Amino acid sequence: MTGVTDHKLRGDYSRMRPDHTVDQDWDAYSEAEHALWRRLYARQAALAPRYACEEFNATLATLDCGGGIPRFDLVNARLGLATDWQLVAVPGLLPDLTFFEHLAHRRFPVTVWLRDPEEFDYIVEPDVFHDFYGHVPLLFQPMFADYLQAYGQGGIKAHALGAIEMLARLYWYTVEFGLIETPGGLRAYGAGILSSGGELPHCVESAQPHRIGFDLMRIMQTQYKIDTYQETYFVIRDFSELFAATAPDFTPFYAELRDREPHSPSSVLASDRVLHRGTAPSRAA
Ligand SMILES: [Fe+2]
Numbered sequence: 001m002t003g004v005t006d007h008k009l010r011g012d013y014s015r016m017r018p019d020h021t022v023d024q025d026w027d028a029y030s031e032a033e034h035a036l037w038r039r040l041y042a043r044q045a046a047l048a049p050r051y052a053c054e055e056f057n058a059t060l061a062t063l064d065c066g067g068g069i070p071r072f073d074l075v076n077a078r079l080g081l082a083t084d085w086q087l088v089a090v091p092g093l094l095p096d097l098t099f100f101e102h103l104a105h106r107r108f109p110v111t112v113w114l115r116d117p118e119e120f121d122y123i124v125e126p127d128v129f130h131d132f133y134g135h136v137p138l139l140f141q142p143m144f145a146d147y148l149q150a151y152g153q154g155g156i157k158a159h160a161l162g163a164i165e166m167l168a169r170l171y172w173y174t175v176e177f178g179l180i181e182t183p184g185g186l187r188a189y190g191a192g193i194l195s196s197g198g199e200l201p202h203c204v205e206s207a208q209p210h211r212i213g214f215d216l217m218r219i220m221q222t223q224y225k226i227d228t229y230q231e232t233y234f235v236i237r238d239f240s241e242l243f244a245a246t247a248p249d250f251t252p253f254y255a256e257l258r259d260r261e262p263h264s265p266s267s268v269l270a271s272d273r274v275l276h277r278g279t280a281p282s283r284a285a
Helices: 031-051 054-063 072-083 096-104 128-139 142-161 164-176 199-205 216-220 239-245 251-258
Strands: 086-090 107-111 179-182 185-188 210-213 232-236 274-276
Touching: 031 054, 031 128, 031 199, 054 128, 072 086, 072 128, 072 142, 096 107, 096 142, 107 128, 128 142, 142 164, 142 239, 142 251, 164 216, 164 232, 164 251, 185 199, 216 251, 232 239
Parallel strands: 086 107, 179 232, 210 232
Antiparallel strands: 179 185, 210 274
16 A cells, blocks of 8 residues: 555654665564464454455465565565566555555565554554465565556656556556455455455455446546445456556556546446446445
8 A cells, every 4th residue: 555644654754765765673572472473363364265366365375474474585585486576565555655666576566563462353553464465475476566566656657757646546446355256256355445344245245335447547436435335346367468458658648637527436337347236325426
């Protein structure tokens, strides 16, 4: 996730290097923190076979990280061999451009701190459980890994063009809250849902949200909510569809979108490929 917000961030940014990375300092995690990780992991891993995409499940099984907060250096040895990505430890949310620079160089920033026990069900800022459990398994999937790098490269360009708000919607509706069609039905690949005990079953089974086929321009024109379950999920056919969408230069797309009103998160358009029209009240755009 990206975006420095206007509230005080909770990580310790005092010892970070110029690229905003820190040491993970794995020995400093307490037994209580490892125990909380195990509880979070157990809940999500029990849901994953039914609701997560098979690429996520296949890698999760090999990561062997259910016993406690993982050591990033050990995972990096395997991740480097698989897709040439590396995890970098960070204090929390990063400035947009710093975040994009890391992705563009195949480095994924992972927050070092774990949530408090009372945040078991919901956390405002991403923590190590969200960042690692939600994001890292798919970094082993070559096409998705390439998509994320292309996103970072596009982010650097969008930053220069003042178009981050539009590009951030793409990240939100794919990397964080994306669904994928599979022969067995819809499955989650977005980290925001994969790491959420409530939204993971909801995104697949609930009749409330709309489920609409992936459409790059549509997504970049659609606002999102950060404090409720999503009212609309966008569904890809496969990861190559995602990667192909990032191939063009987005500069003319931004110019076109700038003149248009954004769609509300609950809109359904006549041009949408609607897989499921939600039961929640929706507004025509
Ligand atoms: Fe995230």
